[in-house]
Every structure is written in structure tokens, then in C-alpha cells.
Amino acid sequence: MTASRLVERLLQTLPVLFGISVIVFLMITLTPGDPVEIMLADSRATPEQAEQLRRDLGLHLPLHERFLVFLGNAVTGDFGVSFFHRRPVIEVILERLPATIELTLAAMLLALAVAIPLGVAAAVKRDTWLDRALSAASLFGVSLPGFWFGILLILLFSVTLGLFPVGGRTPFDLEVARVSGFLLVDTLLAGRLDAFAAALRHLALPAVTLGLPTAALLARVVRSSMAEVLTSDYVLFAEAKGISRARVLLRHALKNALIPVVTVAAIETGSLLGGNMIVETVFGWPGLGRLVVESIFARNYPLVQAAVLLYAVTYVTLNFLADVAYTALNPKVRL
Amino acid sequence: MSALLEVRGLRTVFPTRRGPVAAADGVDLTIAAGEALGVVGESGSGKSVTFLSVLGLVRPPGRVVAGEIRFDGRDLRRLPRAELRALRGRQMALAMQDALSALNPAFTIGQQLCETLVAHGLARTEAEARPQAAALLDKVGIPSAAQRLDDYPHQFSGGMRQRAMIAIALAGRPRLLVADEPTTALDVTLRAQVLDLLDDLRRQDGLALALITHDLAVVAERCARVMVMYAGQVVESGPTAEVIVAPRHPYTRGLLESLPRLEDPDRPLHPIPGQVPDLARVDAGCRFRNRCPLAVPDCAKPVPLAEAGVGRLSRCIRAAEVA
């Protein structure tokens, strides 16, 4: 990708980011009635505290000024104070973020690990029973409602078979020094293999719940991409050179077939962030998604706003990176 | 003259929605070491399928259902898969029409050359193969070859790419090269360069060459023998000089009349009227009879490929009358 094309693509994201911040800003105006009154409904806040919150939210200012303040604060990472936690919103969010990222990455790695071999197999055995079975399984996977799938897994593997914990991220008594915030990393750094295993067992079901529907979707992408590559001249030419079939498939074909897969995987990682809210709720996973759901019921609007903004910005960034990756990986496009 | 490649009764079938189609139907051919055979026909005549069958590279669901493919005395159809693969690239190789699509865009020219050398045991590692690879690029006339090994195909010019592809095909020092329209995508100067290169290899190394093309002019210039295919069958074969002067099949004559001639540019061109028959619906009779000016009722009976002069064959019952 040339530098100018990169800058152009980067500039295209600016109006989108601006639009997103407008929508997120306007979200709070959708509440029926006075947001401060709603937020404080359950607590015994004094009128002074209410006035303070009103001021913090900038509700005393006219709309356009409020937006500028919001935008300025958002850029500097200041999303106000979480009334509920009595701490800055950004602090609460950052504390929960590693758990969410760990789950999302685990789910995506799992999805790729399932999707790539199955997609390749379906493409190589095109129009056979295997291809048809995988295509049916994939349709099944994309039709699964995530929250229900998670419950089924709990019912089967935790309740009935007792193989995995019902929820949470760690056993209650686990104490490991937090370095990266990723438990799988921190437990290894601490040299605690038992804790690592425990963390892995907690991660397994949520990651499967989140990852399997994504695997279904990615497998389709792998299959169609691989099937197209397999009809290419360069695969025929590679076979004519007398190199092994495995090398033709796994090196010549796969390297090209994976280019669109990387793009879709990057975009889907963004979608997984959304799916996280459901999965974290089902499994009691202490990540950002569950925090948002909890905050909704606590009417902690600033936190919900901040989280939605963060998710959307991450999503747009991943889309941008997907574009960059596509051009970077594709030698034909590179100039 | 002992044949390096001898094909008898080759039949390659592709299932289609309208029933099985024999893209190559009873093909016989021979090529000797150091010989260049021109294979001529329209697209869909079965010339590429014939040679992909020889190389064992027919894509499923297509498959070779009958015939004998003898290479250096061995029947390739009876060879285990692994042994056939060991022959590919080492004993017989393929060069394709469009190097841009034949070369893998994701690997450098050097990687694609070296992997062939390693696969056939000509080098132990890809690093060890690099000097050989550079020598190969040099041999096909690519300047500062050693430096260009790390280039990707798209960084080469069209003519260089074509030569690089030929270098890759020849990396295993094969005895037979199937060149499928190797010059169609090139301009006139480059075409001559590539054909000269193939000529040199044939003379110096005794390379046997099957030059698949729809360009009779190229065949006339470069190949001692020619084989004309139509609708999956060989319709005529023989010494190129004789076939061009006095064709023994109406289709060959039609092809010749549809070509412009340098020495007589004002001669009117006669495209062959009518259309190639649907291969899913052909009968045992002559497949050209619906377009043939010489067709008679007997043409609906099976027509064998028969002798029509010394070293010449024709699949026409009125071969002698074709002028």
C-alpha cells in the first residue's frame, strides 16, 4: 500500500469517528426524562450531589457546547466519574479490559484453529459428502444464538459432566501477581502451572461459546477463498513442478487463500467484542461486557457511553487494520 | 526413431450436467527426444487436456478413462501417484500461457525455482539451490540473475516473467517440455526470443518439445512435425512442411485458408463456416462433417485415423481429394 493510499484511507475514518461520537453523545438525550434524576433514583443522593453530577455531565450547558466538552474529554480519555464506583470511568473500564481482550483473543484463535483446517478440507474435497457436511455444520453454527449455546455448554460440560467450572475467571482462592492482566500470561510468569490450568479451564467454555459461531463463518470464507485458489494456474503450475501435494496445498495455495481470511478475521474480532457482552453475562466473566450490562441496570450512563464509544472506535480501527493487512499481504496490490 | 512419449487411444472425460464429455477422445501421438511437435487446434479442441492427461494433472472431476501413456517405455497410467509426481518437473515439465497467473504471486522467483530443485534432489536446501537457480535464470537470458532471485513475479516485466517461468519448468532438467501457448501473451519480439530459447534447449540438450498453439505460423517456423486436433480428436498429423503445402484433412485446409499470408496479403480470408459440435452430443462419425465442404453420407460412419502418405495420418475418408 502506498503512503498516500494509506493516508487517504486513514482520512476516510475521520468522518466516521466524528459521526460515532455524535451518536454516542446524543445517546443520553434519548433517556425519557432527566438523566440525573433517573441515575440517582435508587440512591439517597443529596441535592448537592445531584447538582454536582449535573455539572459533571455538563447538563447545564447548551447542547453544542456540551458536545465540544464531551469530545474534548473523550479525546483525553476523561469520561467523568462513575457515580456507582466513585472512581473515574476510564479507570474502571481499563481494569476490566484485559479479561475481555483475553477472552476475545482466545475465541478468535480457537475460531481460526477450527475454521482453517475445516475450510481447507471442504475446498479440497469439494462437492463431496465432507464438503456438504461442513457446509451444513457451518450454517448451523451461524444460526446458533450465543447466549443459548453457552447455557447448553454449561448444562452439558459443567452441570452434567462436571468437567469445567460453571462460570467466573478464576477459582476464588487464586492469587497471582497481575503483570499483564492476562491470566494465562500472568500465571505462567508466576510459574504457577496449576493456576494456569485453572485459568484455562475457566476460559474454555466462554471461548468456545464465542468462538464457534465465528469459526462457522470463517470456515465459509476459507472454503470459498481456497476453492478459488485451487483452480488457479499457479496451483496447476506448482503441481507440474512435481512438488508434493501437501506442499502445494499448504504453502502455495493456503498462503494466497488466507489473505481474505485475515481481513475477515480482523473485522470479526470487532464483532466478537459485541458478542462478549452476552457471553460474559452467561459465564459471569469479569470483563468489560459484563460491566456494561451491570452499569445499564445501575443506570450508570457515563460508563455505558464511554464503553460504547470505546467499542465503536476499536471496531473502526480493526476495520482499518483489516484493509491495511489486505494490501500489505497481497503482493499484487503492493506497489 | 525411438519415441520418448507415446500415447495410444487416450480418452479423458469430464462429467457435466448434460452428461459426460470426452475432451480428449482416442488421441494417438508420439514425440521423440529432441523433436518438436506442434499441436494445433481451436480452444476446446482437446490439445491442452491431452497433455494435462500425460502429466497426470487433469483436475477432478475430470479423469483419464482409457488409453496408454508410455513415457520412456513406462506406462504412466499404471504408475503410483508418488512415482508420477517424481517424474513431473524432473522428466516432463509444463510451461503455461500466462506467466503472471502461473507464478505464485506470494513467493519470490527464487523460492519458486529453488523449491523445484530441492523437490527433485538437485539440492539439499533452498539456500544450497540458489547458485543453480541463478544459473537457470541466467540461461534463459535474465540479466543480473542472482539479484533478481528475490523479486516477486509482479516485479518482473512480461517477457522476463515468461522466461522465468520457463526457467522454473526446466529447473529439473526435464526431457519433455509441454509448452501450452507459451508465447501467445507476448509481443512479436519477445515471442521470437522465447521460441529461440526453446529451440536452443532442444538442440543442445535434446529436449523434446510439445508446442501447443493455435498459431500455425509458429508451428511452421519451429516444429518439424505437426498434429491438428478438432473436437477432442487428432484429425491430421505429419511433417509440418508437407501438411501446410498439401493438407490431408478439410479442417486443416480450412485453418490454413483462414490465415493471412505474408507473401500474399490481398488473398481473401475464409473463416470456416458453422460451429464446433457439442461434445456431449457427438456420434461415432466424423465430427467435422457439419462444416465440411466435402461431406458425404458415409462421413456419418466411424472414421479411423488412417495413413495418408509417408509419415502422414488423416481422419478423413476423402483425404486424397483434399487439396
Next chain:
Amino acid sequence: MSAALAEERPLSPLRLGLGRFARNRTALGAAILVLLFVLAALLAPWIAPHDPADADLFRRLQPPAWQEGGDWAFPLGCDGLGRDILSRLLHGARVSLMVAALVIGIAAVVGTLLGLAAGYFRGWTDAVISRLVDTLLGFPYLIFAIGLMAMMGPGLHNIVLVLVYKEWVFSCRVVRGETLAAREQDYVEAARALGCGPGHIMLREILPNVLSPVLVVATFRMAYVIILEASLSFLGLGVQPPSPSWGNMVADGREFLVDAWWVSTLPGLAILTLVLAINLASQGLRDAFDPRLHQA
């Protein structure tokens, strides 16, 4: 693509596609299954054996009829309040399908009109609409829906609104693209030369030609919207109890997972079956209408 095509216009591509669709047995079977769901939803008040809100703690967590302790009067068993699950499933289908139909219907109309306008007028109209589309696509769908529902409060009415806010984008994108292409076609040129106004050209000339892609997109999106609505209801942000919705039925059953598998499992199975059927049918529609697949 010239005069010949203009003559055989309006309905023929649609009719051709439907013919191809009807020959695809899997897709046709799936479509019939979807229709059965629709029928069950429409007739729920008459065919449901019980009142879905009729609670009776004596029947609390009564298992399905084929299990020990079951009773054929309550074939799929009862939930934590002793309400008949089959009746609640039937009424839940009403909610799911009504939300999905309203969302898809409104979004298709809005999206098509905006897409037509963007593609036909281009210029600033297109710029404004396209920026809005890009912005909405910048939100992961579920995050967008959850965020807005959090502010607006739960309820059927709000779900439909929130989903429509984003959903129109998908038909809009397709219609805009088709309109940009149609604009250059002879029949549009001809209509313009005859002095037809933009409204006439868009609605009478272009619209009939973009209907089949809109239909394909709409069915394909329908499956997604059903899952979304169920997800929101599951989180407690959608349809509110005591109104039965498949999503909140699954959520209700979570407490009884150990003792009563059927409370959570059955409504989820209903969602899966319906969504799978819609996906199969929409795949059939796409195959039937995608012109790229029929050129060969």
C-alpha cells in the same frame, strides 16, 4: 443490456428467481417451515392450550410429558412459575416474528428510499446518506443496540425503533449500488428523455429492478434480527416479562438449569430452528437471484 431488457422488465427477474427457488428442495422445505412458524405465531391465541401468563406453583417446573412426572396437558412442561411452556413458546413466536417483521419491513422501506435517493441524485444527498451509513456501520450491531436500549429503556416499541435505526443501512447500501448502475441503463435514459420526473423514474423505473436484491437482503437479515431481539430480551433489555419472548424465557430458565433443563433449552431450540430455516431459505433465495451464478 439494452432495449430487449427494458421490454421484459418489471416482474420477470423476480419471477424467474422465484421459479429457480421453487426447484431447490432444501430451500423450499425451509421456507415452508418458516411459514409454519408464522402460522403458529398468528394463531397462537387460538391454538395455545393455556394462557401463557397462567401461573400455578403446584405445577412449578413440571417436566415435559415424556419424562417422569409429566402430563400431556402440558406437553413441554412448565417453567419456574408453573406456566405452560408450549403456550409461552407459541406466544413468544408472535413477539419474535412481529419484531423481526416490523424491523425488516420498516428498514427495507426506509433503506430502499434513501438508497434510491443517494444513488439517483448523487452529490451532497449521496454524501450525507453515505456518511451516515458509514457511521452506523462503525458500531458493532449488538453494542449499538445495547447502548441505545440502555438509554431508552426496555420494551417492544423501543426494540423496533433501535433496530430500525441501524438496520436500514443494509438495504440502503444494496439499493444505492443498484441505482447507481441502473442510472446508466437505457431504460432510465429513455424515461428521462421522455421528460419523466425523478420521482417517477426512481419509483416506477428503477425500483422494480432493485426489488429482488432487497428481498434477498431482507430475508438474510431477518435471521440476524431474530437473534438480536432474543439477545436483547435475554439481557433484560428487550421484551419485558410477563410478556413471553424466547430470549427472556431462556434467561428465566438459567436459574433452574440443574433441576429443569427444559425451561432454558426449549425456547433456545425454537430460536435455532427458526433462524436455521430462515438462513436456509435465504441461501436458496440468494442462489436463485444472484445473476453471477447463472451466467455459466
